Amino acid sequence: MSNSPPHYDQAKWTSQSVYEPLLSEKNMTEVSLDGVPLPPNLKRSSLTLPSLSEPELARHYTRLSQMTYGVDSGPYLLGSCTMKYNPKFTEDVAVLPGCSMHPDRAPHTIQGTLEILYTLQEHLATIGGMDAVTLQPPAGAAGEFTGILIIKAFHESNGDFSRNEIIIPESAHGTNPASAALGGYKTIEIPSNEQGTVNIDALQAALSENTAALMLTNPNTLGLFELEIELIASMVHKAGGLLYYDGANLNALLGRSRPRDMGFDIMHYNVHKTFATPHGGGGPGAGPVGVVSKLESFLPAPIVIKTKSGFDLFTPENTIGKVHGFYGNWLCLVKALAYILRLGDRGLLDASAKAVLNANYLGSKIQYEIPFRPFYHEFVASSGDQDAAEVAKRLLDYGVHPPTTKWPLIVPQALLVEPTESENKSTLDQIAASFNAVLTEDQSTLKSAPNSTASARIDQTTAARFPILSWHALDPSL
Amino acid sequence: MTNFPSTQSPYTPHTPADVEAMLSHLGFESIDDLFNIPPPIQFSDSFKIQPRSEHEIKTELKGIFDKNLPLVEFLGHGYYSHYIPSLVDHISDRSEFLTSYTQYQPEISQGFLQVLFEYQSLIVELTGLEIANSSMYDFATSIGEAALLSGRISPTRTKILVPDILRSERLSVLKNYTSNSGFKIESYPTRDSNTDIEKLENLFSDDVSMIYIESPNSHGALEESIKDISEMAHASGSLCCLGTDPIALSILEVPSSLGVDIVVGDASVLGLPNAYGMGVGLFACRSDYLRKVPGRLVGITKDATNRRAYTLTLQTREQHIRRERATSNICTNQAWVALRTAIHAAYLGPHGLINLAKQCIELPLELSSKLDTIEGVHAPSHSRHHFREFVVRTDKKAMEVVQSLEVKGYAVSAIGDHELLICVTDTNSSHIDAFVDAFKEVIS
Secondary structure: OOOOOOOOOEOOOOOHHHOOOOHHHOOEEEEEOOOOOOOOOOEOOEEEEEOOOHHHHHHHHHHHHHOOOOOOOOOEOEOOOOOOOOOOHHHHHOOOOOOOOOOOOOHHHEHHHHHHHHHHHHHHHHHHOOOEEEOOOOOHHHHHHHHHHHHHHHHHHOOOOOOOEEEEEOOOOOHHHHHHHHOOOEEEEEOEOOOOOEOHHHHHHHOOOOEEEEEEEOOOOOOEOOOOHHHHHHHHHHOOOEEEEEHHHHHHOOOOOOHHHHOOOEEEOOOOOOOOOOOOOOOOOOOOEEEOHHHHHHOOOOEEEEEOOEEEEEOOOOOOOOOOOOOOOHHHHHHHHHHHHHHHHHHHHHHHHHHHHHHHHHHHHOOOEOOOOOEOOOEEEEOOOOOHHHHHHHHHHOOOEOOEEOOOOOOOOEEEEOOOOOOOHHHHHHHHHHHHHHHOOOHHHHHHOOOOEOOOOEOHHHHHHOOOOOHHHOOOOO | OOOOOOOOOOOOOOOHHHHHHHHHHHOOOOHHHHOOOOHHHOOOOOOOOOOOOHHHHHHHHHHHHOOEOOOEEOOOOOOOOOOOOHHHHHHHOOHHHHOOOOOOOHHHOHHHHHHHHHHHHHHHHHHOOOEEOOOEOOHHHHHHHHHHHHHHHOOOOOEEEEEOOOOHHHHHHHHHHHHHHOOEEEEEOEEOOEEOHHHHHHHOOOOEEEEEEEOOOOOOEOOOOHHHHHHHHHHOOOEEEEEEOHHHHOOEOOHHHHOOOEEEEEHHHOOOOOOOOOOOEEEEEOHHHHHHOOOOEEEEEEEOOOOEEEEEEOHHHOHHHHHHHOOOOOOOOOHHHHHHHHHHHHHHHHHHHHHHHHHHHHHHHHHHHHHHOOOOEEOOOOOOOEEOEEEEEEOOOHHHHHHHHHHOOEEOEEEEOOEEEEEOOOOOHHHHHHHHHHHHHHHO
């Protein structure tokens, strides 16, 4: 295999002359508000925005879409984000007649909407082994925050106001400590052991009468299954704490092990990861939260219940209140249900099996060191002497969305690789060949990458030092 | 598809020969060997979810959705629908947009970054504030984030003032966002669907971090004293936050020139049809708060060839770097909805936005004046400038009116014993006359 990359033009217009201008550089138009029936003190004098025809806009946005790399463009190895294929038919399901309802409709007039939500609640509960589920949190981090509020309400309902600490492994997702802090908690970070899993001694030392909960991902962010999870759960419970499951890595375990059975009391699901709803350039996702029965009465209001006559909205007795203005990201929830029904038991089991097979196969084909094993659906490789961020930039030239870089910090020059179940063997072979080719390339090749993308290497420092955050702030010479 | 066993997910591409070759390369006999889950916590049961075909699922879910009653909705109360041009659906469903994620690698994300930059620029033009982030979850969580921002600006202040007519759901979210950071929420009185300025003045003290006002508010009325309120707030060292939306902002006085420091709202009034409450949180503020802002920001810089380039910037504020000291815990946001908002706004352009906003004033005027001619009906209940919706007072009990209207095929909200909230936009305006007739029959 040659060391030079194949000639990809990733998300790029090849001719310099068709670089797409800003809308504001096309036809900015100032329109007066003279005809608007409001007194002068309530209305603005004019509005200045681009004024363009539909064909001009269709071309503008189509070009911009072509300068965007998605899962449908090629491999998307972004570890911990589960960038799997998003089935097309779920988009059609989310625009079926009857799917579009105002959130203030009375429950008896939207039995269909409530049945969809109830069915998804039930399926998610089954998949996680939980007793009850809320669909309200609009993202994984919102699910974490919801969980934190439930944990707090639970302890306070027991007259226990002194538990002000949440324990988090140092390799946890950044949202874990941020969500705990938003809930008013002090976070206690514990280091990993030499195997890359929870350090039992450090956990024991961190546990106290101040412990509200331990937040954990399993498999963890190194892709490793926490083999001592039962012991961990009993330690946390013995100390009076609760065990929170960050569902970011659930795609490794569907149908093989359930967070409840591992001893978790509360969990969130990332429907945009595990259940294939499209990531939409950053969102929306949804972060439903499942709980064991002793926490059910604290769930956000309302949840959907089944009654003798149909479905109804129900406010749990000790509810924490609301974490979203209405019922969460409805369209994502509908798509997630459609995905779950399409796969069924066997398909879900197969998705996880292939996700783990793909990660292991890719891991075995690349010549980078992988310090921690055995891993499941993702692994952390080290680029050694090479800078991981530079490796990532160079991988762009090989037509690959690179792994998450320089995280988790436990591995130096970390490349967190998650191929998902969507890639076939020959694509994995190509990805491995690309990694291995980059490994042999010199510093200057890496530093000058990428070369076949819409932009060359982007100057992040200037962006942060002299922020230009709207076209109003733009010097026309830029 | 005959190559693939029926036990396989339709979205895994492996042939049995592939699986065999991969396992053999790894030195394993079965995929099960890759899992080392301790036996006591293995799951050996089934979920009892039968796999279905695409066609079966569409048919099944359509059958479920058909159980929703086909009522004509005159519902608003903070969540509104307008006609969505086909361009929005077709462009936003382009799979490069739909299937990408956060732009951690800007060199292959220039297109989406440019759209988000254009979205931010739209919000900057509408609010007059220098900074708009690329999205929060929804209206309610944006209010919560605004309150937390005010706390970062004035750490010793712990009180947030909100109107007594604030939707209870927004109040609940705000409380959840702030109570654990030591904030107290206090309601201020409204009179005739606007802020009671005189009573408000007494509530300002040196522990007020932020006052939150809405225009249009949850009675559909435009707030007429924003400037007075912001001056009061600033005199006592508090911030002034306005909740609104991009269609209203197309004609309302520019918030920055009224002294508003933070603008929040639901930008999905452009871009999304009714989606059972799903939206996109609008968030804009003064540039003084730049390094304290929550959420993702897209900026312009240059690439190595000195060409313009877009990138996420000031990321040291964010959770993946700052962890427990981040300005917010938000990671996954509502970028795709913001993209739809940007496309819808561009489709309308300044003329279209102003015309749509004019309709939001004219349609409630038309409907309220027609309802007001009915004996036993007073509409609107207060003589304010209304936007999309207004309060109607009925001699008859409001819940009875709601129930009788439902039988006739209409959905409206009761907000008091004798008060209804009626919302009219371009999506239901063709039903105005029939609705008025139904209302007449229900009342008599």
